[in-house]
Amino acid sequence: MPSRFAFAEVLTVLKGSAPARIGVALGPEVGGGRGPVGVTSVDHSAKPGEDHTLCPRQNAPGGYATDACAGSHPGAPTAEEAAYFGAGRPQDRAPGAITEATGTDRAVAAVATLAAAAAAAIAIAYARRSSRGAASA
Numbered sequence: 001m002p003s004r005f006a007f008a009e010v011l012t013v014l015k016g017s018a019p020a021r022i023g024v025a026l027g028p029e030v031g032g033g034r035g036p037v038g039v040t041s042v043d044h045s046a047k048p049g050e051d052h053t054l055c056p057r058q059n060a061p062g063g064y065a066t067d068a069c070a071g072s073h074p075g076a077p078t079a080e081e082a083a084y085f086g087a088g089r090p091q092d093r094a095p096g097a098i099t100e101a102t103g104t105d106r107a108v109a110a111v112a113t114l115a116a117a118a119a120a121a122i123a124i125a126y127a128r129r130s131s132r133g134a135a136s137a
Helices: 079-085 103-136
Strands: 005-009 021-025 057-060 063-065
Touching: none
Parallel strands: 021 063
Antiparallel strands: 005 021, 057 063
């Protein structure tokens, strides 16, 4: 049975917003909850490495779903989709994801880490001096 779930790397967003990587259910829910799932005639089929135009709907805060009825299809957007949606825009950054950090984000994090390390070293040195002064008194 083909997988009914995939992780997708988002290259371009035509409408709405999406982080750089999303989890997508590739067909409608069947079976009413936990347990075996069935393959339906409207499941979207995708193989790793293939480009697809997905028309997902957000199911929950972190999940998406699509199927053939939603308009998802292999390949780039069609001429009609490109005329309607335009060229699109880059995906949204995922908050807190290191793979989504920009060079500026990494530089700020490095400076903050160095500042915290320096503050810790100063606090340790001050504590040592204070304990030596108390011991000699």
